[in-house]
Amino acid sequence: MALYLGLDCSTQGLTAMVIEAGSRARRVVFERALDFDREFPQYGTANGVRRDPDDPLVVTASPLMWAEALDRVMGLVARESGIDLADIRGVSGSGQQHGSVYLEATASEVLATLDPRVPLVEQLRPCCARANAPVWMDTSTSAECESVEAAVGGALALARLTGSRAFERFTGPQIRKFSTQDPQGYARTDRIHLVSSYMASLLAGAHAPVEPGDAAGMNLMDIVRRDWAQSALDATAPGLARRLPPVRESWTVVGPLARYWTERYGFPAAKVIAWTGDNPSSLVGTGLVREGRVAISLGTSDTLFGFMREPRIDPSGAAHVFGSPTGDYMSLVCFRNGSLARERIRDRFGMTWDDFSSALRATAPGNGGAVMLPWFEPEITPPVHAAGMRSYGLDPHDGPANVRAVVEAQVLGMLRHSRWMDVRVDTIHATGGAAANRAILQVIADVFDADVYQMPVGNSACLGAALRAYHADRVSDGVPIAWDEVVAGFAEPIPNSRVRPIREHVAACAAVGPLHAACEAHALGVGRDPLPMIRAYRASMEPHD
Numbered sequence: 034m035a036l037y038l039g040l041d042c043s044t045q046g047l048t049a050m051v052i053e054a055g056s057r058a059r060r061v062v063f064e065r066a067l068d069f070d071r072e073f074p075q076y077g078t079a080n081g082v083r084r085d086p087d088d089p090l091v092v093t094a095s096p097l098m099w100a101e102a103l104d105r106v107m108g109l110v111a112r113e114s115g116i117d118l119a120d121i122r123g124v125s126g127s128g129q130q131h132g133s134v135y136l137e138a139t140a141s142e143v144l145a146t147l148d149p150r151v152p153l154v155e156q157l158r159p160c161c162a163r164a165n166a167p168v169w170m171d172t173s174t175s176a177e178c179e180s181v182e183a184a185v186g187g188a189l190a191l192a193r194l195t196g197s198r199a200f201e202r203f204t205g206p207q208i209r210k211f212s213t214q215d216p217q218g219y220a221r222t223d224r225i226h227l228v229s230s231y232m233a234s235l236l237a238g239a240h241a242p243v244e245p246g247d248a249a250g251m252n253l254m255d256i257v258r259r260d261w262a263q264s265a266l267d268a269t270a271p272g273l274a275r276r277l278p279p280v281r282e283s284w285t286v287v288g289p290l291a292r293y294w295t296e297r298y299g300f301p302a303a304k305v306i307a308w309t310g311d312n313p314s315s316l317v318g319t320g321l322v323r324e325g326r327v328a329i330s331l332g333t334s335d336t337l338f339g340f341m342r343e344p345r346i347d348p349s350g351a352a353h354v355f356g357s358p359t360g361d362y363m364s365l366v367c368f369r370n371g372s373l374a375r376e377r378i379r380d381r382f383g384m385t386w387d388d389f390s391s392a393l394r395a396t397a398p399g400n401g402g403a404v405m406l407p408w409f410e411p412e413i414t415p416p417v418h419a420a421g422m423r424s425y426g427l428d429p430h431d432g433p434a435n436v437r438a439v440v441e442a443q444v445l446g447m448l449r450h451s452r453w454m455d456v457r458v459d460t461i462h463a464t465g466g467a468a469a470n471r472a473i474l475q476v477i478a479d480v481f482d483a484d485v486y487q488m489p490v491g492n493s494a495c496l497g498a499a500l501r502a503y504h505a506d507r508v509s510d511g512v513p514i515a516w517d518e519v520v521a522g523f524a525e526p527i528p529n530s531r532v533r534p535i536r537e538h539v540a541a542c543a544a545v546g547p548l549h550a551a552c553e554a555h556a557l558g559v560g561r562d563p564l565p566m567i568r569a570y571r572a573s574m575e576p577h578d
């Protein structure tokens with residue numbers, strides 16, 4: 034039997050999943066999650082992070098908490114899974130992206146000689162050059178973002194080089210801030226890890242490399258060459274190259290599980306595979322392993338992410354391009370006004386979700402040219418700082434028209450702001466709480482002219498990690514396996530969940546696309562008044578004799 038262990042060190046907790054992967058059986062055999070707040074109260078986290086009381090923009094977590102959680106979850110896998118540990122062939126993982134861990138030179142020796150009798154956290158404590166790891170929720174580096182962009186020739190130049198313009202949460206600007214605010218701490222730092230490469234290092238008992246999926250979230254890696262970009266390193270901090278792990282392929286075997294794990298818990302010397310970021314891992318865990326497939330996650334925020342063969346860049350600078358663990362690329366586009374915007378409209382008209390769905394079904398695609406821009410909160414895509422819903426030609430008292438307006442605006446926005454990917458989307462995997470709503474999925478199918486499938490609820494990042502371990506084990510054994518075959522039977526849509534586009538709806542949605550683009554441009558202050566266009570559209574819709 035071939036078993037693979039996937040781990041996901043996310044913002045709020047650490048999850049372990051064991052899968053059986055082979056020609057005979059394909060199933061999840063064990064899953065266990067540890068919640069940081071509940072299980073490790075001594076670190077004082079709320080939702081897995083700590084906010085600096087003096088500066089709410091600063092958000093961190095302790096790398097020691099992650100080490101302690103890894104130790105505990107490995108013990109639980111050993112004791113509670115009921116599996117024969119000897120069957121585990123590979124271990125990999127995913128981490129929340131962008132967060133960084135700063136270790137002193139003594140870490141190399143400590144990792145290489147981890148004592149199985151002493152808790153991991155005690156052995157690591159002395160080698161942290163910085164007590165706190167800044168995480169992706171930290172937004173305190175605006176000044177650093179500006180200087181990094183200026184030094185490489187502007188935001189677009191940085192996006193072309195690294196896949197993204199500078200973002201506050203990205204690792205490069207965070208490193209720059211640390212190096213200037215705590216030069217002594219930076220001088221003591223021998224190695225800067227991502228959360229992913231740090232956790233892989235603990236498993237292997239040696240400094241692990243980073244891989245292009247997660248390294249693309251640093252503003253430091255050349256997205257085409259998949260290696261550090263010297264101009265970005267120079268723009269960030271002095272002596273940075275020697276402090277970074279090497280960039281290696283996603284399926285790199287870092288080494289066998291360290292003696293710490295084999296002797297303390299009885300694991301075999303299974304292969305430790307490089308870890309990636311949670312979003313690249315979810316790409317695998319939702320089965321997006323070929324071009325034409327994207328996922329739309331309808332959660333608190335909405336995100337669209339998808340597989341790309343080529344490293345294309347969003348010229349507007351709103352989206353990200355990361356490496357894909359398959360060796361290709363992926364896009365990530367975030368829309369802050371997702372479920373919360375839909376809820377605003379639902380609640381304003383006193384509806385249930387069933388009423389909301391009925392309203393969507395009862396209204397015509399194109400909404401008679403009535404347009405909403407649902408920026409109830411400041412928006413990420415497109416960048417909008419001043420919150421406030423805008424509307425054009427929309428009756429504020431017409432509940433059903435407002436329901437259609439909010440959903441069409443969101444989905445047409447997803448299409449418009451993912452065009453730069455230049456990928457013909459034929460299949461969409463829908464996830465997140467609102468993916469339960471098939472009326473919303475119908476709008477997605479009609480706007481994208483693509484089949485939409487519901488994905489089972491589950492930890493797709495953790496599943497992606499276990500599947501990556503399976504893939505890498507096969508590659509390193511010299512029997513490579515196609516990615517479609519890796520995900521088959523695991524990362525598949527719910528049977529019979531397909532929502533097909535309706536031909537007349539597709540045409541109606543395509544016809545209002547330009548109208549929405551014009552309204553958005555006007556609302557952003559870069560376009561003319563769209564009302565004449567709306568009038569012309571409405572006139573064209575009137576029946577002719």
Ligand code: ADP
Binds near residue numbers: 334372376386468
């Ligand atoms: P998170 O991003 O916090 O993980 P989830 O993916 O769990 O969020 O999605 C939660 C959201 O799903 C809720 O905010 C709610 O608005 C939305 N939701 C749940 N059921 C429905 C439904 N039937 N129709 C539309 N939206 C729904």
Ligand code: XUL
Binds near residue numbers: 128129310311
């Ligand atoms: C992606 C991002 C988050 C984190 C945490 O850019 O910041 O999705 O990876 O999940």
